[in-house]
Amino acid sequence: MTRSTTDEAAAPQLPSPKERRRLREAKSLSEEQVAAAVGVTRATVRSWETGRTSPRGRKRVLYAKLIAPEPEALATTTPAAAMTAPDPVPTAPVPTAPETVPESAAEPTPVASAEPAPEAAPEAKAMVVAEADTGTDTGEEAAGERRLSPAGAFDELYARTAPNLVRQAYLLTGRRALARESVERAFQLAWHRWPEVAVDRDPAGWVRAAAYEYAMSPWHRLRRAHRHPDAPPTEPGKRALFDALLDLPPAYRRTLLLYDGVGLDLPETAAETEASTPAAAGRLMTARAAVAERLPELASAATPAEQSALLHDRLGGLARAEHVPVPQPARAVRTGSEDKARLWTRTAVAGVALLIAVTGLTLHTAPTHYEPPISPAERVGGVPPRGGPQKLTAQDLKLQKTLREQLAHGPERLIPQLR
Template identity: 65%
Template sequence: MTAPAPREASPYLAPAQAFDALYAYCAPTLVRQAYLLTGRRDLAHESVERAFQRAWDHWPEVARDPDPAGWVRAATHDWALSPWHRLRHRYRHPDPPPPEEEDRVLLDALLSLPPPYRRTLVLYDGVGLDLPETAAETEASTRAAAGRLMCAREVLAERLPELADPGELHDRLAELASTGRTRAAEPAAVRGGGERRARLRTRTVTAVTVVLIGSTAMTLHTAPTHYVPPVPPGETVRGLPPRVAPGPLPDERRELRARLREALLDGPERLTPQAR
């Protein structure tokens, strides 16, 4: 199940050629590893393709890495074990089980393990990394990685006692990973998919930036230029007599009001303003 990849890309190869060589060397093996981690063939292929697309996006970094295969392997395992896959409709139903009874029992036991324990077991007993490398790739201490490994082995040995032998466990993991379809996509298609995703991300970021700039400009244009104090809320004034609506005037008062109105207009001179 393991295939040692070249430590660094040849300086005489173009970036695309070096990427294709790394992909052809590692992709089939990584598909089998991802299948052991997920129990799903489609997700295993998707994990490898996404990992290599990410590697192509960061190719200068990957090409200078002391272990390019390890870089892509870590990215593949991270994508395969992402908890968000359980929310995707296409992965809500399990894949058909392996045809052999022992393979079904082994796969069920693997998938019953917590993801960190499963990854530790695959890296140590499947890939063949030593304990410090396994701990580093799973971002755990050596003591924690050893504890996960022992617990995972005990769970598998309870289901299949013959797997208590590490050599037998390695062989059975390799046999289980090799069942079914393991053909990976063409490297050119993977590079093209990565470039399309990069362009889509660039367009999305550009669109979001334009929207933010436009909303900021609109806010600056419509925002007040000086401080406007808020209007205080109204208060009830107490101690005043209630307002009473005036009633109808009696006849003598109506006659008096009429005489006063006429006197203001055509009355005696003492009621008319004198011009100076």
């Protein structure tokens, strides 16, 4: 057994990424405080809590003891930066739907998403196309995994998630063409970065986040085709829900769609929207209140669980009722991504070659020294007559000659004499 294998076996076991975040927030620790205690950046801590990476070595031991539920573990193993009592993180009221909803309603089938939750994603595990170290123990699971080629794994992920992602993007933007374009661009980016996406703990979530980010870009307002949303549904109930969604701010609309539409829990929704759990809870409650003003049956719900289940059904009905465009086949998306990458590569090479050619031509034809330009001749008028001494006469010349021939003697030197 190698040393790295021994170290990995002796390393403490970490809880799931969602549990890591819950434990940190239960201790009122911020991401900055955990990063300072372990000796990493805030982005690294966020990556650990989303499951994209996992700590190793000494950082794994410190991180495991820092978020351990036992209070004495924090005082015995953390550095001095973590031993000081952290300031409490301000909290917001968290909706009670995830805790009070029954099992049948707490985990509804996602409205517009066929991807499984990150904890139960056998299809996502089957996406692994080569032996890779992902920071998790997959020895027993690797024996039963279904090995696919990169193209086959991508096509399976695309066929499983693309149609529902288009419906989600339509609810997010209200534009059918933009919804299809967002999903296709997200999958093109996923194929371009497939070695990273293939080993991700939730490939469908990775693509969903990329599609949402592209769909919510404010630059689409400058495009004439996407400047205004499409015509709303004709049915009054669906029209009211459609208008209520579009009237919400983009961040609130995304939070509502992920929690009540897709079916993510609150920590996962907060992680995907890059917000804290209290902030995500506040957005969700505000969005529900705004939608309830348009939908009387939603406002009359007795409990938050009933309100969440009713909103889930209404979002699902709106997504299924609208005829959104079908995305292109997976092969077309893959070839489009490859063609685009090839085009950009050729364009970059051609630009560099053109720059080198222009520079060489300039160096070859440029003069080696500066020659000031000669001004063209032109007639000048109004010049005064030439001044100065006049022409010498014959008498003046004779006197000049005499003075030059004779030596000029000055007065004799005066010598003082004594008397």
